[in-house]
Amino acid sequence: MTTPPDAIEAPGDPVLPVGVPAAQIRGRSPWYLAWLRLRRNKVSLAFGVLFLLIVVFCLAAPLWADHVAHTGPNENHITDTVMIDGQQVDVVSPDGTPIGPGLHGRYLLGADQNGRDVMVRLMYGGRTSIFIGVAAAVITTVLAILVGLLCGYYRGWIDTALSRVMDVVWAFPVLLLGIALGTALALGGLKIGALQVAGDSLWIPILIIGMVYVPYIARPIRGEILALREKEFVEAAVAQGKGPVRIMVGELLPNVVSTVIVFFTLNIANNMLLESALSFLGAGVRAPNASWGTMIADGYQTIYTAPHLTIVPGVMIVLTVLSLNVFGDGLRDALDPRAKIRLEH
Amino acid sequence: MSKLRNALRKVTVLSCTSAVAVFGVAACGSDDGSEASGGGEINISMTSFPDYIDPQLSYTLEGWEVLYNTYTPLLTYKHAKGEEGTSVVPGLAEEMPEISGDGKTYKLKLRSDMKYSDGTPIKASDFTYAIQRLFKADSGGSVFYSGIVGAPAYAEGTADTISGIVTDDNTGDITITLDSPNGTFENVLGLPFAAPVPPSTPLSDDATNNPPPSSGPFMITSVEAPQTMTLERNPNFQSVLDAGATEVADAGVDKIVVTQNKSNSAQVTGVEQNTIDFMVDPPDADRLQEVKTRFGERFRMEESINTYYFWMNNQTAPFNDVRVRQAVNYAIDPEALNRVFGGRMHPTQQVLPPGMPGYEEYKLYPGPDMNKAKALLAEANPADRDITVWTNDEPDRKRIGEYYHDVLNQMGFNATLKVIAGDVYFTTIGNQSTPDLDTGFGNWFQDFPHPDDFFRPLLNSDAILPTNGNNFSRASYPELDAKMNELLTKQLTDGDTEAQYAALDKAYMEQAAWAPYGNEQFTTFVSDRIDFDNAYHHLLFNQDWSALALK
Numbered sequence: 001m002t003t004p005p006d007a008i009e010a011p012g013d014p015v016l017p018v019g020v021p022a023a024q025i026r027g028r029s030p031w032y033l034a035w036l037r038l039r040r041n042k043v044s045l046a047f048g049v050l051f052l053l054i055v056v057f058c059l060a061a062p063l064w065a066d067h068v069a070h071t072g073p074n075e076n077h078i079t080d081t082v083m084i085d086g087q088q089v090d091v092v093s094p095d096g097t098p099i100g101p102g103l104h105g106r107y108l109l110g111a112d113q114n115g116r117d118v119m120v121r122l123m124y125g126g127r128t129s130i131f132i133g134v135a136a137a138v139i140t141t142v143l144a145i146l147v148g149l150l151c152g153y154y155r156g157w158i159d160t161a162l163s164r165v166m167d168v169v170w171a172f173p174v175l176l177l178g179i180a181l182g183t184a185l186a187l188g189g190l191k192i193g194a195l196q197v198a199g200d201s202l203w204i205p206i207l208i209i210g211m212v213y214v215p216y217i218a219r220p221i222r223g224e225i226l227a228l229r230e231k232e233f234v235e236a237a238v239a240q241g242k243g244p245v246r247i248m249v250g251e252l253l254p255n256v257v258s259t260v261i262v263f264f265t266l267n268i269a270n271n272m273l274l275e276s277a278l279s280f281l282g283a284g285v286r287a288p289n290a291s292w293g294t295m296i297a298d299g300y301q302t303i304y305t306a307p308h309l310t311i312v313p314g315v316m317i318v319l320t321v322l323s324l325n326v327f328g329d330g331l332r333d334a335l336d337p338r339a340k341i342r343l344e345h
Numbered sequence: 346m347s348k349l350r351n352a353l354r355k356v357t358v359l360s361c362t363s364a365v366a367v368f369g370v371a372a373c374g375s376d377d378g379s380e381a382s383g384g385g386e387i388n389i390s391m392t393s394f395p396d397y398i399d400p401q402l403s404y405t406l407e408g409w410e411v412l413y414n415t416y417t418p419l420l421t422y423k424h425a426k427g428e429e430g431t432s433v434v435p436g437l438a439e440e441m442p443e444i445s446g447d448g449k450t451y452k453l454k455l456r457s458d459m460k461y462s463d464g465t466p467i468k469a470s471d472f473t474y475a476i477q478r479l480f481k482a483d484s485g486g487s488v489f490y491s492g493i494v495g496a497p498a499y500a501e502g503t504a505d506t507i508s509g510i511v512t513d514d515n516t517g518d519i520t521i522t523l524d525s526p527n528g529t530f531e532n533v534l535g536l537p538f539a540a541p542v543p544p545s546t547p548l549s550d551d552a553t554n555n556p557p558p559s560s561g562p563f564m565i566t567s568v569e570a571p572q573t574m575t576l577e578r579n580p581n582f583q584s585v586l587d588a589g590a591t592e593v594a595d596a597g598v599d600k601i602v603v604t605q606n607k608s609n610s611a612q613v614t615g616v617e618q619n620t621i622d623f624m625v626d627p628p629d630a631d632r633l634q635e636v637k638t639r640f641g642e643r644f645r646m647e648e649s650i651n652t653y654y655f656w657m658n659n660q661t662a663p664f665n666d667v668r669v670r671q672a673v674n675y676a677i678d679p680e681a682l683n684r685v686f687g688g689r690m691h692p693t694q695q696v697l698p699p700g701m702p703g704y705e706e707y708k709l710y711p712g713p714d715m716n717k718a719k720a721l722l723a724e725a726n727p728a729d730r731d732i733t734v735w736t737n738d739e740p741d742r743k744r745i746g747e748y749y750h751d752v753l754n755q756m757g758f759n760a761t762l763k764v765i766a767g768d769v770y771f772t773t774i775g776n777q778s779t780p781d782l783d784t785g786f787g788n789w790f791q792d793f794p795h796p797d798d799f800f801r802p803l804l805n806s807d808a809i810l811p812t813n814g815n816n817f818s819r820a821s822y823p824e825l826d827a828k829m830n831e832l833l834t835k836q837l838t839d840g841d842t843e844a845q846y847a848a849l850d851k852a853y854m855e856q857a858a859w860a861p862y863g864n865e866q867f868t869t870f871v872s873d874r875i876d877f878d879n880a881y882h883h884l885l886f887n888q889d890w891s892a893l894a895l896k
Contacts, residue, residue, distance in 0.1 A: 076751040078681035095637075096630040096687035113630070113685065114744055114751075186765065200761060282738050287764050288747040301740045302631040304610070 034258070037334040044330020051323040054316070058126035065124075068105050069117045073124035074288040077115035082106055091115040097305045101312075110308050112298055122312060125290035130320070132206050132291070133272035139210030140271075141264050144217035148256070149248045151218070152225025163222070166215035174212050175277055181208045182283025200286040205278055209271050217263045224256050258335035265331055269324035276317055292317050383894040386600040387875065390612045391625035394571035394605040399552040400540040401478040404485045406790065406887055409537055410625065411603070413886040414596070415559040415576065416540035417585065419453055419472060419519065420531060424594045424889055426881040427648070428700055431794035433535050434592045437467065437560065437585070438519075441531070448526030448834065451534075455517035456588035460581040461543060461558035469512035469519050471541035474548075476507060479538055481549040486538035492530075494522045526834045528842075532793035560585060562596035562891050576601040576890075597879070597894030616640075619872040623880070623893060627868040630687025630741075636870060643875070647867045647882030650700045650791040652693065652799065653682070654861040655749055656774075656817035657784045663727030663758070664784060670857035672725070673784075674710035676718035676752050679862040685744045690863035696799055696850045698864045700884060702837050703796040703846030709854050718756050731759045735785030737770035745786055753784075775814045787817055787859070791885065795837065796846040800829050804853055820858040825849065 028036075038044065065072055081088040084102065091111045092098050098111040101118075109118040147166065151159040169177070182205065189199040190207065197203045228234065229252070237247045272292075278284030279293025287294065292313040299309025395408035400416040403409060413422075421436035423429055435441055437459065442451040459467040479487040480500040490496055494509030509522040523530065533539070546557040556565045563576040578596045586593060606612050606621075613632045615621030617640060628636045636644050657664035657673060664670055679692030697704045712718075734753060736746025743764055753760040763781075765773055773779055792798050802808050806826050808816035828849055835842045853859070869882050876894045883889045 074747070074751060074754075076681070076748050078684050078748065079678060092684045094684060094688050095634045096684050097634065114747055183766070200763065282764075282766075286762070287743055288750055288762055298740075298744075301629065304631045304635065306631075 030258075034334040038330055041330040041333065044327050044333075047323040047326035048330070051320065051327060054126065054320050054323065055130060058123055058130060061120065061123035061127055065117075065120045069108075069120045070106065071117050071120060073116065073121045073290050075116065077111070077117075080115060098302070098309070100306065101308050109312055110306065112295075112306075112309055113302060118295075118309065118312060121290040121295060122292075122316065125292050125295050125313060126316060126320075128202065128285055128289060128291040129272050129275055129293070129317070130268075132202060132209065132275045132285070133268040135206045136209035136213070136271040136275075137264050137267040139206065140213045140217055140267055141260060143210070143214045144221055144263075145253070145256075145260060147214065147218040148221025148225055149252060151222040152229055153244060153248050153252065155226070155229075159222075166218055169212065170215040172212075174274065175281075177212050178208050178274060178278045179281055179283045181211075182278055186283070186286070202285065202289070205275055205284045208278070209274050212274075213267060213270065217260075217267065220263075221256055221259065224259060225252055228252050228255050262328060262332040262335060265324060265328035269321040269328065272317065272324075273321055383597040384599045385895040386602065387598050387622040387893060387895065388602040388604065389623045389625065389890075390604050390606045390615060390621045392605070392607060392609060392612070397551055397553050398556045398565060398568050398570065398574060399482075400537045400542060400557070401475060401482055401484050401486070402551055402553075403537060407625065409885075410887045410890070411565075411574075411576070412537040412540070413561075413883070413889070414891045415556075415561040415563050415565055415579075416537055416542070417560040417590075417593070418535055418537065418540040419455070420535040421592075422535050422883070422885050423592060424883070424891060427884065428794075430883045430889075431650075431700070431885060433531050436535070436590065436593075437541065439517075439589065442521075442534070448528075449523045451521040451523075451530065453519045453521075455519060456585070456590065457517055458584060459560070459588045460584040461560055462564035462579040462581050463558040464581060465543045465545070465558060467541060467543075467560060468514045469517050470514050471543055472519055472539070473507065473510045473512050474544050474546070475539060475541050476510060478542070478546065478548055482547075482551065484538065486536060489533045489536065489538065492523050492525065492527055494524055528833050528836050529793065529795045529797055532795050536793065562594065563601065571605055573602065573604045576603070594889075594891045596891055597876075601890060601893075613870075616870050616872055619874060622872040622875050623888065624870055625887065627689065627866075628870060630685075630689075633687045633689070640870070643873065643877045644868065644870045646689065647869055648700060648884065649865060649867045649882070650698050650794070650884055651788060651865055652696060652698045652861055653690070653745075653786075653788045653863045653865060654696075654859040655784055656787045656859055657857075658782055658817075658819050659856075659858060660819040660821070661783070662729040663725070663732065666725045666727060667857055668721045668725040669727055670860070671710060672718040672721035672756060673753070673860045674854075674857050675712045675714045675721065676756055677749075677860050677862050678713035678752075681713075681748060682745060682862050685741055685748065686863070686865060689866040689868075691866070693861050693864050694854065695861055696804070696853055696859065697796055697846070698791075698799075700794075701791060701796055701799065702794060703843045703850065705844075705847040705850075707851060707854075709851070710857075715755060722756055730757065732761070732783040733781035733785075734760050734762045735770075735774055735782070736762070736764055737767040737786065738764050739767045742767065742770075742786055749784075749786070771815075772812070774817050775810070776812045777809075777814065778811070782817070785817070788865075794885070796843075796850075797829070797833055800846075800849065800853075801833070804858060805829055818858050820853070820856070822853075822856060822858075825852055825856075828852075 078092045080091045082091055089099060092115045096113060098113050099107055100110045107117055109122060112118055147162050151162050185204050186199045190197040234247060234251055237251050275284050275291060276293030279291050280297040285291040285294050295313035296310050303310055391407055393407055395403055395411055396405045397403040397408055400412050403412055417436045419436055419438040420433050423432045423434045437455055438453040439456050442453045444451055455469045461467055476490055479490055493507055495504055495507045498504035499507045511520045542557040546552055553570055554568055556568060559579050562579055562582050564579040566575045566577045568574040578599045609626060609629045610632060612621060612624040613628045613636060616624050657670050659665060683690040694708045694710060734746060734750045736742050746762055746764060750760050750762040774782055774785060789799060789803060802815045804816060804820045806821040808814055809819050832842060832845055837843060867882055869880055871877055871880055874895055876896050879892050879894055881889055881892055
């Protein structure tokens with residue numbers, strides 16, 4: 001039996017193989033075809049792998065802390081000394097200057113002004129930043145799908161009302177809105193009925209970031225749903241007696257999943273950037289917990305004497321966001337080559 | 346200095362010290378003070394603009410640094426470095442007050458023929474007007490003067506004048522009557538709050554945008570708050586000198602342009618490159634070493650009278666057990682906190698700072714000794730170990746909080762760090778309705794050189810207030826309150842009063858009401874153009890701008 005070529009329906013291979021009976025041509029799902037397209041985009045895949053490596057690096061934080069650095073991310077060692085080249089060296093010198101990076105197990109990337117191991121904080125901070133990025137992206141995506149489906153399917157006053165709410169959120173500069181909410185919620189936390197979140201909880205920045213980006217994804221989804229709503233398959237579903245919920249979930253949602261996946265990926269990168277900015281400005285992750293944003297905020301105070309405190313987390317943010325963006329672009333091209341999805345703000 | 350600004354903001358009840366006027370000493374004036382010295386124009390940068398440019402309203406060190414050389418009270422603080430600068434000397438008054446035997450009546454006499462910078466004669470009744478402004482403009486400094494007979498009634502609007510102040514513009518006589526003796530009242534009369542201003546000054550409004558005419562060596566000629574202001578030589582200051590104010594120093598330059606600059610690093614670079622002549626704030630730790638090593642010929646560390654401490658709520662668990670509080674004192678490492686400040690902190694373990702009358706060095710809790718701390722905590726075995734640690738978001742404060750949070754967790758507490766904005770920090774922790782006020786960062790800068798200023802607002806039971814309190818530790822020890830009240834009725838020069846204040850200090854630390862850890866140093870860093878040897882840091886008002894002169 002002849003094995004059908006994998007790339008038989010892939011873009012770039014416009015014609016069917018000569019001499020292969022049509023009955024023998026194996027059908028390919030859209031997902032499989034997308035994977036085939038993505039597989040050929042080596043740059044995108046490379047950045048995807050880079051992102052995975054960064055995730056693995058961050059997940060390994062407890063191992064590094066326990067077995068190499070022998071300190072936690074928040075443990076201060078201001079007056080400790082460390083042996084380097086046979087000499088005892090202050091972790092933080094009497095004038096407040098922290099030890100710099102070096103090829104010694106502890107303090108591989110140096111210490112900060114409180115004598116905390118930068119490598120350990122970088123790894124734990126990455127966990128925090130990525131967790132916030134992903135968790136906020138889930139919140140944003142779920143809410144955006146909900147709003148997009150409701151607006152696009154029902155139209156009318158529901159669309160008008162929800163769209164205006166989205167407009168109001170959109171009208172605020174994201175960073176300003178994040179700072180305002182972060183500052184307001186820092187002291188008393190969030191209390192809405194049974195939902196209670198402490199002011200220093202990571203869920204505060206997650207909820208803030210998750211909320212402020214909803215319009216940026218809900219609007220394009222709404223646009224797609226509005227167009228799909230007029231298609232014949234929806235009319236057919238109505239004729240079959242399907243209710244609105246079944247139509248939205250069973251008919252419309254599957255048709256926007258590729259868009260959602262691309263937005264989700266790009267949104268993680270944007271969320272991480274916003275988290276860094278909010279933390280830098282004191283409205284995100286709360287001290288003493290580390291995130292890459294808080295590390296930059298702490299480090300820039302010593303940019304002259306200890307620039308590594310700012311540069312190292314900055315490089316990690318750049319690499320992570322770049323990898324997600326490039327991979328997200330590749331994913332977009334793979335899932336829908338004709339799409340022009342872009343997360344703008 | 347935002348740090349000092351916050352420190353002073355917290356003070357709501359008592360605080361501040363002196364002001365303007367009478368300049369003694371000073372290397373920049375001639376012996377008889379009769380000739381203006383120096384000239385030229387300099388520029389000064391500060392990170393935070395003063396809260397007010399109004400002698401009755403300003404309540405920050407940034408403000409007082411300006412007002413010290415623009416508005417002269419009846420009494421003032423000597424223009425001299427070190428402890429000599431904490432001496433109260435006659436300003437616009439001819440002599441120190443004559444105090445009645447019962448300590449309630451103060452008699453002063455205004456020097457004659459003095460003029461404000463706009464030519465208006467300075468009158469005795471202007472002092473009354475200044476005190477009235479304190480109450481009508483809701484000044485934070487009014488509390489210092491509420492002990493004057495009739496002041497409460499005037500404040501409440503039930504009297505048209507303050508009956509306890511009687512003045513005679515013809516003779517210059519001023520008589521002040523108090524409800525009860527007050528050993529700090531001479532100090533209080535030296536505060537900028539009490540500097541006379543003419544009746545053309547708005548009684549109940551902030552005069553920042555149009556400051557009243559000055560009575561000091563400089564006058565304020567323009568204010569664009571919060572960006573810039575200009576001080577120029579007061580053309581009528583000679584009338585103050587001629588009136589016999591022999592302690593008064595004249596201005597060393599003709600003009601000072603003050604500019605706010607939020608970047609400490611940019612200020613450092615400006616002074617290094619001689620584009621800024623003096624920066625009010627100390628260089629950040631990041632630049633401090635560089636400045637010390639490369640510009641040592643125009644930089645020096647300066648003493649300041651302050652105490653940095655951790656407060657602990659003495660009334661609720663777990664810090665209502667003295668063993669727990671003592672454990673914290675054993676665990677804290679002042680050297681670690683010194684490094685947070687870039688090496689600008691003297692270690693301490695007591696309430697009164699060096700330079701304050703009554704200061705006698707001692708150390709009850711030698712350490713750091715984490716084992717001893719853990720042992721004490723185990724002995725106390727508090728049921729509640731979940732605590733909240735408070736600090737604010739200024740960089741060094743935040744790092745202090747992070748250090749303290751880690752120490753408490755090492756001891757065995759389950760601590761949560763709460764970092765809030767610096768401009769609301771002290772009002773938040775001074776509000777009793779704020780939940781989880783267990784322990785946190787605190788500091789205090791002297792308002793006037795009297796030890797009572799370090800006890801009454803911070804440790805007296807009466808300072809435990811629903812809002813705007815400064816007794817963050819909720820320390821309430823009736824026998825120590827009684828001792829404090831007894832000492833207030835005495836002059837510092839009476840017998841062993843200073844020794845009794847030292848004993849009071851030790852008594853509070855035996856209770857471990859606080860965990861003090863340091864006294865912060867400040868700096869003088871000037872451009873190449875400035876006569877560095879002449880410049881000095883005043884213990885109460887930071888840099889004495891009258892001593893700044895071009896080479």
